[in-house]
Amino acid sequence: MAEAGLRARLRRRRSLRTRVTIVASLITAAAIAGGIVLLYLLQMHSVRRSVDTQLKTYIAQIAQASPTGNWPHPLPGSSLDPAAQAQVIAADGTVLAATRGLAGVPAAFTLPAGSSRPVRLKGADGVIPDDVGVAAIRQTVNGRPVTIVAGTPTGILSAIDSEFTVHLIMGFPVILALAAAAVWIVVGRALGPVEQIRHAVTDITSADLSxxxxxxxxxDEIGHLAETMNQMLARLEDSVLRQRRFVADASHELRSPLAALRTTLDVALAHSDRAPWPTVASRAADQTARLERLIQDLLRLAKADEHTLVGHRQAVHVGDLVRDVVSAAPVRALTIDIDIDLAEDVCLYGNRADLGRLVRNVLDNAVRYARAKVTVTVVATPDTVRIHVLDDGPGIPAGDRERVFDRFVRLDASRDRASGNSGLGLAIAREIASAHEGRIWAADTPEPGAHVAIELPRLSRSLTVDG
Incomplete structure (x- = not known):
């Protein structure tokens, strides 16, 4: 057990560089050794083929030298290989002629019928060494079948074998060591940036994501990895900053109605016998309602952050939705002229309550700032539905048209706080539009005032409208 645990710890301690070096070194050394073996086999094949060609050429010279069967004694030597020896053997095994080195020696080889490979006979023992290359050809000379056998020592093959074995045994460790050193250096340089990235990531904490x-x-891959990690860190930094800002703003917004509620109650309790309790209760109810709306908005944004904002979806008729929202407009809308221009038979697919909240937030914002008139227009295309909400108020400065959709943003903070506006309405509207695969933006308008446009995917006519 202890030995197994030690092996496991050693495996865990092996770095990627070590593992890559070991594997790459073994593969490289094996490849080089394989190349050497292949070169050895090719060289041996080439030597054997050269020897066989020389012997067959020598045999052809012997056959051509005695076309009548009158063989010279001794047979002439080979012009290509002075060490070559030859015998001319009759069909009954009698040696008809031989070179000087095989004079008086019985037949050393025979050529079986149907074979091209000579077979060694006992007559060769003690006379012809084992490492000899042999070739034989069966011919008919002057009407008499004979076998001409030629052979030559092949000590070069043994020398090649010995040399190859020595060099392979001695060279393989050297090759392995050189390959390991080269791979270690190359992998180290390749993984150097990764180690720098690791140290940098280790030093980065949630307190400082900059x-x-x-x-x-x-x-390469490491460069892409660094770029991706920096992009991830940028997103994390932005998310953390937004979260901290959100928490700070939420705490401030929650503190305001709570402080007003407590102040009202403390003053009333301090003078309980003279306090106008109906007025105190009314103010407390107003602050409680404001606090409730703020908490609901915060919960809705929390769902948006968790991508669980949209619940049950259904087909929603846009005209009915807009008319319902306009009819439930805030009290101040009674003094504002709200004109609607609706495209008929236009539907969306989504959560009716959320879509109503989307239009209501934009309409409430327009009513809050309008001087006398708000216009709601629905325009349909084959694929989308656009809802335009315009008011004749002070408008949105060009530099703030994107910022107004951020959380807790008020362009007129003093007035909005007094009216109970938390600065979350348009932020929630953008989250709902995004959850429905749509978008919302502050558009240009030729006349004074604000223009907010909502674009959502249109529902196919084939689906049934619910609600």
């Missing part, structure tokens, strides 16, 4: 990992400036 730091970034070093980018090697290369267009």
């Amino acid at each position: 730091r970034r990992v070093p980018e090697p400036g290369t267009a």
Whole structure:
């Protein structure tokens, strides 16, 4: 058990560089050794083929030298290989002629019928060494079948074998060591940026996400990794900053109605015998309602952050939705002229309550700032539905048209706080539009005032409208 645990710890301690070096070194050394073996086999094949060609050429020279069967004694030597020896053997095994080195020696080889490979006979023992290359050809000379056998020592093959074995045994460790050193250096340089990235990431904490990992400036996988990590850190930093800002703003917004509620109650309790309790209760109810709306808005944004904002979806008739929202407009809308221009038979697919909240938030914002008139227009295309809400109020400065959709943003903070506006309405509207695969933006308008446009995917006529 202890030995197994030690092996497990050693495996865990092996770095990627070590593992890559070991594997790559073994593969490289094996490849080089395989190449050497292949070269050895090719060289041996070439030597054997050369020897066989020389012997067959020598045999052809012997056959051509005695076309009548009058063989010279001794047979002439080979012009290609002075060490070559030959015998001319009759069909009954009698040696008809031989070179000087095989004079008086019985037949050393025979050529079986149907074979091209000579077979060694006992007559060769003690006379012809084992490492000899042999070739034989069966011919008919002057009407008499004979076998001409030629052979030559092949000590070069043994020398090649010995040399190859020695060099392979001695060279393989050297090759392995050189390959390991080369791979270690190359992998170390390749993984150097990764180690720098690791150290940089180790030093980055949630308290300071502004730091970034070093980018090697290369267009390889490590460069892409560094770029991706920096992009991730940027997103994390932005998310954390938004979360901290959200928490701070939410705390401030919650503190305001709570402080007003407590102040009202404390003053009334301090003078309980003279306090106008109906007025105190009314003010407390107003602050409680404001607090409730703020908490609901915060919960809705929390769902948006968790991508669970949209609940049950159904087909929603846009005209009915807009008319319902306009009829339930805030009290101030009684002094505002709200004109509606609706495209007929236009439907959306989504959560009716959320879509109503989307239009209501935009309409409430327009009513709050309008001087005398608000216009709601629904325009349909084959694929989308656009809802335009325009008012004749002070409008939205061009530099703030994107910022108004951020959380807790008020362009007139003093007045909005007095009216109970938390600065979350348009932020919630954007989240609902995004959850329905749509968008919302502050558009240009030729006349003074604000223009907010909502674009959502249109529902196919084939689906049934509910509600």
